[in-house]
Amino acid sequence: METVHKIDTIDRKKRSSQKFAFGFFTFLSYLVVAILFVILGFIIIKGGNVISWDFLTKAPEEGMTKGGIYPAIIGTFYLIVGSSIISFPIGIMSGIYMNEYAANSKLVRFIRIMTNNLSGVPSVVFGLFGMSLFVNALGWGDSIIAGSFTLALMSLPLIIRTTEEALKSIDDSFRHGSLALGATKLQTIRRVVLPMAFPNIITGLILSIGRVSGETAPILFTVAAYFLPQLPGSIFDQCMALPYHLYVISTSGTDIEASRGMAYGTALVLIAIVLVVNLLANALRNYFAKKVKMN
Amino acid sequence: MIKIDAQNVDFYYGSFHALKNISMQIEANTSVAFIGPSGCGKSTFLRLFNRMNDLIPDTRLEGKIFIDGHNIYDKGVKVDTLRKDVGMVFQKPNPFPKTIFENVAYGLRVNGVKDKDYIEETVIKSLKQVVLWDEVKDKLKDSAFALSGGQQQRLCIARALAISPSILLMDEPTSALDPISTSKIEDLVHELKKDYTIVIVTHNMQQAARVSDKTGYFYLGELIEYGETRKIFTNPEKESTQNYITGRFG
Amino acid sequence: MKVIDQEIAALKNTINEMWALVHQQIYNAGEAMLTGDKELAYKVISRERRVNAFELKIDSDCEDIIALYAPVAIDLRFVLAMYKINTNLERLGDFAESIARFSINLPEGEPIDPELIKITRVEEMLHELLGMLSLVQEAFEKESSEIASRIFLKDNLIDEINHDSARIIAHYIETHPGSALAGLYMSGVIRKMERFGDHCTNIAEELIFYLDAKVMKHLGKTEDNK
Numbered sequence: 110m111e112t113v114h115k116i117d118t119i120d121r122k123k124r125s126s127q128k129f130a131f132g133f134f135t136f137l138s139y140l141v142v143a144i145l146f147v148i149l150g151f152i153i154i155k156g157g158n159v160i161s162w163d164f165l166t167k168a169p170e171e172g173m174t175k176g177g178i179y180p181a182i183i184g185t186f187y188l189i190v191g192s193s194i195i196s197f198p199i200g201i202m203s204g205i206y207m208n209e210y211a212a213n214s215k216l217v218r219f220i221r222i223m224t225n226n227l228s229g230v231p232s233v234v235f236g237l238f239g240m241s242l243f244v245n246a247l248g249w250g251d252s253i254i255a256g257s258f259t260l261a262l263m264s265l266p267l268i269i270r271t272t273e274e275a276l277k278s279i280d281d282s283f284r285h286g287s288l289a290l291g292a293t294k295l296q297t298i299r300r301v302v303l304p305m306a307f308p309n310i311i312t313g314l315i316l317s318i319g320r321v322s323g324e325t326a327p328i329l330f331t332v333a334a335y336f337l338p339q340l341p342g343s344i345f346d347q348c349m350a351l352p353y354h355l356y357v358i359s360t361s362g363t364d365i366e367a368s369r370g371m372a373y374g375t376a377l378v379l380i381a382i383v384l385v386v387n388l389l390a391n392a393l394r395n396y397f398a399k400k401v402k403m404n
Numbered sequence: 405m406i407k408i409d410a411q412n413v414d415f416y417y418g419s420f421h422a423l424k425n426i427s428m429q430i431e432a433n434t435s436v437a438f439i440g441p442s443g444c445g446k447s448t449f450l451r452l453f454n455r456m457n458d459l460i461p462d463t464r465l466e467g468k469i470f471i472d473g474h475n476i477y478d479k480g481v482k483v484d485t486l487r488k489d490v491g492m493v494f495q496k497p498n499p500f501p502k503t504i505f506e507n508v509a510y511g512l513r514v515n516g517v518k519d520k521d522y523i524e525e526t527v528i529k530s531l532k533q534v535v536l537w538d539e540v541k542d543k544l545k546d547s548a549f550a551l552s553g554g555q556q557q558r559l560c561i562a563r564a565l566a567i568s569p570s571i572l573l574m575d576e577p578t579s580a581l582d583p584i585s586t587s588k589i590e591d592l593v594h595e596l597k598k599d600y601t602i603v604i605v606t607h608n609m610q611q612a613a614r615v616s617d618k619t620g621y622f623y624l625g626e627l628i629e630y631g632e633t634r635k636i637f638t639n640p641e642k643e644s645t646q647n648y649i650t651g652r653f654g
Numbered sequence: 655m656k657v658i659d660q661e662i663a664a665l666k667n668t669i670n671e672m673w674a675l676v677h678q679q680i681y682n683a684g685e686a687m688l689t690g691d692k693e694l695a696y697k698v699i700s701r702e703r704r705v706n707a708f709e710l711k712i713d714s715d716c717e718d719i720i721a722l723y724a725p726v727a728i729d730l731r732f733v734l735a736m737y738k739i740n741t742n743l744e745r746l747g748d749f750a751e752s753i754a755r756f757s758i759n760l761p762e763g764e765p766i767d768p769e770l771i772k773i774t775r776v777e778e779m780l781h782e783l784l785g786m787l788s789l790v791q792e793a794f795e796k797e798s799s800e801i802a803s804r805i806f807l808k809d810n811l812i813d814e815i816n817h818d819s820a821r822i823i824a825h826y827i828e829t830h831p832g833s834a835l836a837g838l839y840m841s842g843v844i845r846k847m848e849r850f851g852d853h854c855t856n857i858a859e860e861l862i863f864y865l866d867a868k869v870m871k872h873l874g875k876t877e878d879n880k
Contacts, residue, residue: 287510290511290514
């Protein structure tokens with residue numbers, strides 16, 4: 110009876126600690142979601158009422174207290190596209206090189222360490238570097254191209270890393286199967302490995318787009334205009350961008366109080382853009398996942 | 405006719421001496437099984453025949469391996485051309501994430517075949533060769549991953565046959581399969597050896613006995629005994645062979 | 655087709671060939687004895703080597719099938735049965751040879767006294783034995799244990815002839831003292847033929863074991879006789 114009793118208490122203890130632990134974990138994960146909803150809700154409530162067709166299609170007016178944010182939306186769009194054109198191919202190809210061609214050479218290990226370091230560099234440093242290289246040294250001035258290159262540089266480590274990880278997750282048996290059929294390495298990568306890794310690579314691209322569209326510091330010194338009501342005419346023009354615009358009207362606008370609503374509206378649009386890009390990319394990811402016949 | 409002729413082959417992974425002075429001749433249109441405990445070098449030796457070991461960094465080969473009289477490790481030999489002639493089936497079925505049809509067509513496509521009719525003909529012929537055609541003819545456009553393990557492995561064999569190799573290497577082709585699928589593949593080996601030279605690595609001694617004309621027993625990187633399968637399994641010459649095949653090993 | 659099926663079919667084929675050869679050997683040995691055809695007797699002796707070769711081949715085929723294909727259930731029983739039938743057939747071959755030798759050893763120009771053949775019913779016995787051998791072979795070919803079990807009845811006649819022969823031959827020697835040697839030889843032949851019947855029965859038992867997994871040995875027959 111003594112031992113039975115003992116086991117009983119032990120069992121009870123076991124179960125209660127289990128209950129407590131899982132309860133705590135569940136609470137934490139709900140908390141994260143709740144915080145997200147609070148932020149979103151806060152922004153939607155504060156910014157929702159400024160959203161209108163004019164807000165989305167008009168330039169800012171009256172010291173950015175009225176009007177819209179159209180140039181900033183378009184500017185951000187240009188920067189996303191511009192930096193993607195530069196960073197996607199370079200990032201993906203580097204990732205392929207590092208994982209497929211030179212997986213364990215000293216050089217690649219060095220590159221890997223360096224890209225990891227690069228991803229830890231604060232974004233403002235990228236901004237400064239972009240300014241000194243693209244804006245000044247190359248003489249591009251404050252321009253979309255300079256900003257795109259700066260943003261691309263910043264997002265490269267992420268793209269390279271995720272590409273590498275995506276490729277690494279493809280079992281070698283697929284590569285061997287292809288090589289054993291007389292395929293070259295390039296054919297193997299193009300026809301077997303990349304299609305399989307693509308959905309995961311796209312995840313990396315999505316993350317990088319999210320980052321590019323939200324960063325302020327790298328564009329601060331390289332492209333962003335404080336106020337530029339007309340749209341850029343070429344890639345060597347300056348443009349407005351949502352995050353910087355948000356920063357400007359909430360910290361150094363002509364009338365901060367008056368443009369408060371505008372600020373929340375801008376934040377809402379920025380979040381919405383990131384969300385739409387994510388959804389789009391997700392759809393793309395699913396499309397490619399389906400295209401490789403995994404099941 | 406001698407198809408594969410390995411002469412004094414030594415192989416190293418880094419400083420590890422994995423194969424020790426192995427010489428072996430394999431006749432055309434026969435099946436040869438390699439048996440031996442794990443790590444004995446049998447798979448390593450098999451992978452020399454289509455130079456799959458080239459993919460492993462820091463390895464070194466000494467000696468010569470002739471296929472149809474040509475040393476496949478000569479400088480001028482193109483590995484992809486060699487592998488077209490020396491097909492391989494792996495331990496785990498590894499179909500590509502493509503349709504059943506495209507899996508079999510893959511080898512043709514990467515080797516530059518464009519003729520649609522020829523591709524289709526070859527795919528059908530190869531699937532029939534591995535006795536899979538009746539099971540998949542209505543779902544050629546389905547993913548190969550929808551097939552069972554045994555069907556996948558037969559698909560992989562069909563895939564290898566599609567580019568008409570003359571040698572088929574099989575690296576423990578049934579170790580991941582159930583007994584029924586295993587026996588189907590074994591029957592297949594018997595059929596295929598009429599047209600191909602088959603080298604099969606297996607952990608299953610009964611399988612070696614069932615499917616091969618000759619058997620090679622490897623131990624610690626050495627080829628201990630190589631001869632008629634009947635002879636090896638009824639009256640092996642070496643005591644080590646006897647201990648291994650009777651399960652009295654170690 | 656499964657590989658083991660091919661091997662088993664090949665073994666069955668070889669057994670059948672051996673069977674036909676042994677049947678022919680016994681028939682020829684009997685003819686040689688009854689007609690005094692020494693040439694035929696020599697032929698039987700020289701062909702005995704072929705029977706032995708069959709035995710060795712079947713032995714090693716059985717060994718190979720067991721070693722290489724690990725047969726189970728009906729396949730295993732088949733191989734085991736063939737292994738034993740092989741031995742029995744080889745013994746039958748030996749009898750054919752010894753009967754042939756008996757014919758050769760008879761003095762030149764003195765065929766066996768037809769009367770001795772008649773009274774010992776040796777021709778009838780030979781005929782019966784060949785019939786038994788054909789019957790088991792038929793049972794083998796049709797894979798019918800029912801046919802095989804018919805053998806057990808036939809064996810009784812052989813036993814009866816064998817049983818009577820001692821008395822008949824003794825009487826013959828008393829009345830034909832000049833042919834005593836032939837009488838003794840005949841007695842030996844009949845005793846061998848009786849054993850011959852036993853081998854046929856053994857073969858039938860092995861067939862039943864293979865087909866029905868029933869063990870027939872050491873059953874029934876002893877009770878019938880006593």
